[in-house]
Amino acid sequence: MPRLDRRLTPLSITGLGCVTALGHSPEQVLDALEAGESGIRDLLPDEVPNCQARLAARVVGFDSGSYLPAMRARRLDRASLFAVAAVKQALDDARFPEDQERNERLGLVMGTSSAGSGPLTTFLEAAFRISPLDAPPSEFPNTVANAPAGHVSIELGLKGPSTTLTQKQSVVAPALLYAQMMIALGRCNAVLAGTTDEWCAVYQRGYDQLGALRIEGESSQGDGMVLAEGAATVLLESEAYASRRGSRPFARLLGVGMASSPGATYRWVPDSEAMVRAILLALEEAGLQPPDVGSVWLAANGVAAMESIEASALQRVFPRQSLVATGLKGALGECATSGAASVALAALARQRKRLPPFSGPRSIAWPASVGLLDHLAPSPDGATLVLTYGAGGTFGAILIG
Amino acid sequence: MTGSSADDIVVTGIGVVSAFGVGRDTYWRGLIEGRSGIRDLELFDTSAHRTNLAAWIDDREYSYPFLSPLDQRRTSRADRFALLAAREAVEDAGLDPSALASERAAVVLGAGASGLFEAEAWYRRLVRHGTLGRPSQIINHFSDAVTDHVARHFGVMGIRSTVVTACSSSAAAIGQAGDLLRCGLADLVVTGGSDVLAELTYAGFNALRVVDSGPCRPFDRERNGLTLGEGAAILLLERRDTAAKRGARTYCRLAGYGLTADAHHMTAPEPSGGAGARTILAALENAGLDPGSVDYVNAHGTATLHNDRAEAAALTLVFGHRAQKDLPVSSIKGAIGHCLCSAGGMEAAATALAIARGAAPPTLNYRTPDPECELDVIPNRAREMRIRTALSTSFAFGGNSACLALTAA
Numbered sequence: 001m002p003r004l005d006r007r008l009t010p011l012s013i014t015g016l017g018c019v020t021a022l023g024h025s026p027e028q029v030l031d032a033l034e035a036g037e038s039g040i041r042d043l044l045p046d047e048v049p050n051c052q053a054r055l056a057a058r059v060v061g062f063d064s065g066s067y068l069p070a071m072r073a074r075r076l077d078r079a080s081l082f083a084v085a086a087v088k089q090a091l092d093d094a095r096f097p098e099d100q101e102r103n104e105r106l107g108l109v110m111g112t113s114s115a116g117s118g119p120l121t122t123f124l125e126a127a128f129r130i131s132p133l134d135a136p137p138s139e140f141p142n143t144v145a146n147a148p149a150g151h152v153s154i155e156l157g158l159k160g161p162s163t164t165l166t167q168k169q170s171v172v173a174p175a176l177l178y179a180q181m182m183i184a185l186g187r188c189n190a191v192l193a194g195t196t197d198e199w200c201a202v203y204q205r206g207y208d209q210l211g212a213l214r215i216e217g218e219s220s221q222g223d224g225m226v227l228a229e230g231a232a233t234v235l236l237e238s239e240a241y242a243s244r245r246g247s248r249p250f251a252r253l254l255g256v257g258m259a260s261s262p263g264a265t266y267r268w269v270p271d272s273e274a275m276v277r278a279i280l281l282a283l284e285e286a287g288l289q290p291p292d293v294g295s296v297w298l299a300a301n302g303v304a305a306m307e308s309i310e311a312s313a314l315q316r317v318f319p320r321q322s323l324v325a326t327g328l329k330g331a332l333g334e335c336a337t338s339g340a341a342s343v344a345l346a347a348l349a350r351q352r353k354r355l356p357p358f359s360g361p362r363s364i365a366w367p368a369s370v371g372l373l374d375h376l377a378p379s380p381d382g383a384t385l386v387l388t389y390g391a392g393g394t395f396g397a398i399l400i401g
Numbered sequence: 402m403t404g405s406s407a408d409d410i411v412v413t414g415i416g417v418v419s420a421f422g423v424g425r426d427t428y429w430r431g432l433i434e435g436r437s438g439i440r441d442l443e444l445f446d447t448s449a450h451r452t453n454l455a456a457w458i459d460d461r462e463y464s465y466p467f468l469s470p471l472d473q474r475r476t477s478r479a480d481r482f483a484l485l486a487a488r489e490a491v492e493d494a495g496l497d498p499s500a501l502a503s504e505r506a507a508v509v510l511g512a513g514a515s516g517l518f519e520a521e522a523w524y525r526r527l528v529r530h531g532t533l534g535r536p537s538q539i540i541n542h543f544s545d546a547v548t549d550h551v552a553r554h555f556g557v558m559g560i561r562s563t564v565v566t567a568c569s570s571s572a573a574a575i576g577q578a579g580d581l582l583r584c585g586l587a588d589l590v591v592t593g594g595s596d597v598l599a600e601l602t603y604a605g606f607n608a609l610r611v612v613d614s615g616p617c618r619p620f621d622r623e624r625n626g627l628t629l630g631e632g633a634a635i636l637l638l639e640r641r642d643t644a645a646k647r648g649a650r651t652y653c654r655l656a657g658y659g660l661t662a663d664a665h666h667m668t669a670p671e672p673s674g675g676a677g678a679r680t681i682l683a684a685l686e687n688a689g690l691d692p693g694s695v696d697y698v699n700a701h702g703t704a705t706l707h708n709d710r711a712e713a714a715a716l717t718l719v720f721g722h723r724a725q726k727d728l729p730v731s732s733i734k735g736a737i738g739h740c741l742c743s744a745g746g747m748e749a750a751a752t753a754l755a756i757a758r759g760a761a762p763p764t765l766n767y768r769t770p771d772p773e774c775e776l777d778v779i780p781n782r783a784r785e786m787r788i789r790t791a792l793s794t795s796f797a798f799g800g801n802s803a804c805l806a807l808t809a810a
């Protein structure tokens with residue numbers, strides 16, 4: 001077992017934000033998941049022509065007017081709009097006071113797997129189709145992946161430590177780890193940790209060419225992921241700080257484990273050892289034993305090889321127990337935000353004391369010990385494990401209780 | 402900070418690929434001799450822009466014997482530069498590379514364009530001809546590909562994290578790497594950054610009209626914008642106790658860092674200097690240092706009208722009159738250009754070397770002092786000096802600012 005210093009302490013999750021293809025607030029999204037709905041739909045012919053994979057989980061009907069004036073919203077790209085909304089929801093949810101202390105002692109760790117993709121392709125399309133001189137300058141600042149965090153800071157006046165991370169689909173793990181470190185080392189009292197993503201037609205073409213996407217008509221057994229977009233945020237506070245200001249936590253962040261496997265950098269790396277290490281690290285940090293865990297939000301995203309190692313890792317860490325398992329990527333698709341949404345919704349589900357059904361896809365025959373929920377069910381006792389993995393060989397495990 | 406041994410983070414290895422070529426010593430000599438890496442750019446067509454200059458890396462003759470032919474095809478320029486620099490840093494640290502094949506090793510890099518240069522060829526073909534290019538042109542498009550390649554090369558099994566905060570990316574990455582060590586989440590961290598030129602960034606900065614048609618002139622009254630650059634700078638960080646146990650030589654100590662958001666504007670710095678001052682003060686506080694202890698500042702110094710003025714104001718707010726007469730400041734962007742997401746790493750490497758070797762690199766092309774940037778700028782020739790405490794500042798699009806505090810080991 002790797003050594004781990006005990007500097008990281010449990011944090012209170014006191015605010016949630018979520019914008020996804022299934023709804024524009026955490027409550028909406030969890031309601032829809034509980035009802036067995038899916039946000040995945042067929043793309044329209046003009047959304048991305050000449051592409052075999054025609055499924056995506058896009059956000060529709062999102063009204064940014066609830067979060068910022070239309071004049072200002074026009075300057076923001078989609079990922080930034082989603083990020084502003086999710087962060088504002090989390091702060092409002094937590095009734096976090098808006099004062100100088102908030103502005104300078106509140107951290108922001110934004111993860112993403114695709115922010116900037118829309119402005120980037122718009123800018124380059126004009127440069128390549130006409131001339132670099134015709135590329136729209138206004139798009140350029142939003143091509144950088146930290147544009148959402150920058151816009152959040154500007155719109156909400158947040159001046160504390162701020163960073164943007166990327167580690168493909170699994171970035172929620174390093175984002176939460178860094179948030180924990182910021183609080184543990186006294187840089188902040190509280191940290192907004194989350195992700196934001198924008199679906200992009202050119203990326204759909206690229207992933208399609210690489211054969212990474214599920215193709216319509218192959219049924220739910222199809223091997224591959226469905227691209228998605230949206231944003232999810234959790235507000236983390238030290239337990240002392242949360243208690244001092246009388247907040248009511250949804251749940252506690254007990255531990256985060258991250259491990260990696262030196263496999264191909266652009267493919268999924270089916271390494272169950274690395275998944276096991278991530279889970280053990282999270283358990284160690286949380287001071288828990290496997291029997292202390294009751295439920296799991298799977299990373300399952302339709303990639304059969306990864307689901308197989310996920311099942312194998314769970315069987316190895318929890319050999320003598322049955323876990324109640326759910327997962328949302330059959331309804332929300334895959335992107336960095338699906339990992340962060342799993343954390344936010346797992347916290348909300350703990351408050352509701354019930355778990356939504358597993359949304360699929362069922363790319364493998366899951367073992368009976370990983371009890372996939374096929375209906376809304378009461379939450380079992382014990383901590384909740386949230387799993388995530390990213391192409392290129394990164395694995396994360398997050399424990400909340 | 403508690404000041405315990407766990408907080409004592411040291412730099413034990415440095416590797417650099419810059420416009421001067423491959424290698425830390427090549428880099429240091431170029432800087433200290435006051436040479437410029439800025440020249441006509443030959444990576445892509447620049448005829449539509451107001452300049453054809455950049456501090457670019459002519460890698461046409463580079464060889465990568467440590468990569469298989471397949472991996473040479475399946476890596477981007479940014480990946481290959483990062484690997485060259487990382488291998489040099491590990492060797493410099495006297496570390497058996499197999500020590501990195503561990504759950505206790507981590508890779509935290511700043512990155513941005515990553516494989517965008519190669520992906521642009523794929524997208525140009527799609528836009529102009531409606532056909533797809535080779536898959537190998539897009540597999541490294543994501544910024545984190547650089548991190549993944551470095552981790553894979555050494556067999557790293559621990560934490561990976563890629564910071565994408567534009568021009569402060571790799572400074573912020575170095576700070577985060579230090580925190581991993583402080584919190585006991587790793588024993589060895591490969592950190593820094595790698596970033597390369599791409600048509601997007603070249604056209605973008607030209608479109609914003611912040612590029613000088615000649616070589617950039619940081620803090621000079623006649624400055625007229627930045628010159629883009631590229632490079633990779635990798636540092637190996639360890640806790641002092643573990644470094645000492647294996648007898649490692651140390652360049653300097655990462656005493657602390659500050660990370661803040663301007664909350665002001667996406668591309669313009671907060672003009673009063675107040676935001677920049679908060680970043681610097683956060684670094685000093687985190688490091689447990691007084692402003693009076695700082696001997697040298699390696700400034701962000703982009704040579705844009707607004708950045709240099711705001712940075713000078715920030716330094717004056719923190720250091721008072723001392724900033725104007727008695728605190729040597731240099732910007733190395735006149736030599737290596739603005740390396741964007743690797744700039745903070747390039748500058749941290751230069752600052753670490755300055756501490757270890759007792760000399761501060763100069764600010765090239767500085768001829769006419771600007772009354773609005775009243776600083777003790779080191780002009781054109783390096784200055785020999787004992788540096789016990791130095792700061793390296795980074796300010797970025799999105800208002801993401803970072804400042805590293807480095808002290809003599």
